[in-house]
Amino acid sequence: MEIYKQEKRQHYLEQHSISHLFSFPIEEFMEVREYKRDEWIIREGMRPDYLYYVIEGKAKIYVTYQNGKISLINFINAHDYIGEMELLHEVYYTKGIQASTKTICFAIPLHQCRKRLLEDTTFLRELTRFLSMKATKMAEKYSQSLSFPLENRLADFILQTADGEVYKEKHVSVCDFLGVSYRHLLHVLVQFCDKGYLQKEGRIYRIQQTDELHRLADVLKNDSF
Amino acid sequence: MEIYKQEKRQHYLEQHSISHLFSFPIEEFMEVREYKRDEWIIREGMRPDYLYYVIEGKAKIYVTYQNGKISLINFINAHDYIGEMELLHEVYYTKGIQASTKTICFAIPLHQCRKRLLEDTTFLRELTRFLSMKATKMAEKYSQSLSFPLENRLADFILQTADGEVYKEKHVSVCDFLGVSYRHLLHVLVQFCDKGYLQKEGRIYRIQQTDELHRLADVLKNDSF
DNA sequence: CCCGAAATATGAGATATCTCATATTATTGT
DNA sequence: ACAATAATATGAGATATCTCATATTTCGGG
Incomplete structure (x- = not known):
């Protein structure tokens, strides 16, 4: 540091x-x-x-x-x-x-x-806003994670973290964050490629069908904000 | 109202x-x-x-x-x-x-x-405390739900909601809250009975081995507070 | 008191997800 | 440049969990 x-x-x-x-x-x-x-x-x-x-x-x-x-x-x-x-x-x-x-x-x-x-007061009001957002986001994530299979959560995660049409997060971090095994994450990614949503290019994935990913991801949206 | x-x-x-x-x-x-x-x-x-x-x-x-x-x-x-x-x-x-x-x-x-x-200030400080607790609890629940099978979360839920040694929550609410199917909840409850942790008495369940349930539930504790 | 809705119960087969084993390919420190 | 470590990859079998079908029991309203 x-x-x-x-x-x-x-x-x-x-x-x-x-x-x-x-x-x-x-x-x-x-x-x-x-x-x-x-x-x-x-x-x-x-x-x-x-x-x-x-x-x-x-x-x-x-x-x-x-x-x-x-x-x-x-x-x-x-x-x-x-x-x-x-x-x-x-x-x-x-x-x-x-x-x-x-x-x-x-x-x-x-x-x-x-x-x-x-x-x-100024600080507390600010912090309160921050925490209320955080609490709500967590609550949302929680119910999402319980209610939907990886397919939906991964589609959302890809859209959120993609840089343009390029997705290149590390698998190890992702499966940790999404709470699934490495094996299963790979499995679903292969499915996405088979279905043509993504295309694998060496070590990165290129998004081919944003709309299809959105269709999967939107299922877990409820527009809180 | x-x-x-x-x-x-x-x-x-x-x-x-x-x-x-x-x-x-x-x-x-x-x-x-x-x-x-x-x-x-x-x-x-x-x-x-x-x-x-x-x-x-x-x-x-x-x-x-x-x-x-x-x-x-x-x-x-x-x-x-x-x-x-x-x-x-x-x-x-x-x-x-x-x-x-x-x-x-x-x-x-x-x-x-x-x-x-x-x-x-008084109100905001109070609300900030409340929200920070809420955010943390949700975060905990979230990572718990992702990391552990129903067995562990159900053990925790039973201990939290039991009245003395009697557990009598409605299955429909519980499987909704824990995010699993009715069928699976019943399945795990039967397992708990088979193992002797619980005993079914008509419509209620009597806790027989608190320690065993604690063993299961403690796995998802990290003592935040 | 009876009916219909809700809650409980159980079986069987399908899917999602995990674990383990093993191989190949980056990345990093020395 | 090399060895060690981390990350990626893939297969196969085991579990956890879901869906659907179907029966029985409970309970509130008319």
Whole structure:
């Protein structure tokens, strides 16, 4: 992890200002940090001393179960908070958060700001919105995952993560995220190719029939937002 | 739906006071309402004019998918909010909420209180806590549901809903909630009986080996709180 | 008190998904 | 450049779960 100083720090504070999300001058307290790919931003079980706000990059939330199985729970993207659970709750089992690309974030020290944050209407209103979205998205995902076979969830995932007409996520991450076995993911991908929805080109997949994928993915939409 | 007046209203306002959750006198605006079993508190797609706080009873959140399938998403219990999404977001597709027992709740009129609620630190902090819990619980459920077979989730569900050593939830609701077919739920229940974890007595199941059920259920615990 | 709807129950065959075994191909550290 | 590790690939058999068909029982409304 690298902490930006001087001009570099200034640059990010100005380019990605979040002062409007607070009613007190937060910037003077904030650190600007960069985490490298695969670096742990928060280690599972270790209570963080900072509240983070991601301004660039992607990270993953993991949890380890008693049987040793590790699950990817969700992605974290730009404009997400990290560590808000620990700010709000005295007792909380901290989940592991790992950068999956270079990730730049603001780090707000809790020992200095905790009290003020919890009394700041602007911040609380903002955080409440963020959390309500998160709760709803999770609820949606939950009922989706229970109600539909991989075919539908994968179609949705492909459309969400494709770069133009190119899909190239790592299978290992995907089957983890979608909660299916590697074998089965491959199986369904082959089906998609057989049906002509996708075309495999070496290591990437090219989307051939967006409409068909949409037909599968739309089944699990209910337009909450 | 019945609106309590006079002494009855006063009684509930006093017995279940929530004035400490607000920094302005909210009670004068609040209605006290009773919904009967199966009555809709909020109809899917209809934006509610009130923020509700449940003080007694149980309700269910439903969503209808494009293919017509209706899914039970979650339960609502005493001390939960209803309608907070609509308070926080201008644009939001409202889910259906149906009372599953007689349900008594406070109803706060948004046209009168919206502005003050969104500027009330005490309320916002409280709501933020509530939502963060909700988000985390959903995230947990999500990864659980994906990672483990019904056996584990059912064991957990039985322990959570059992009254003493008696389990007597309706199969139809349960398989809906756990997202499995009726047939399969029965199948696993029979297994539990065969293994001696449960004993069927007419229409109820008596828990015989709590420890064995715990062993199954504990696999999906990670002690977040 | 009777009827129809809802809930419970069970069997049998189909599908979705998992586990394990094994091979080939990238990627990465030294 | 090489070895180790991770990612990709594929087959085959085992399980978990679903769908459909059909019977019986419970329960609320007229």
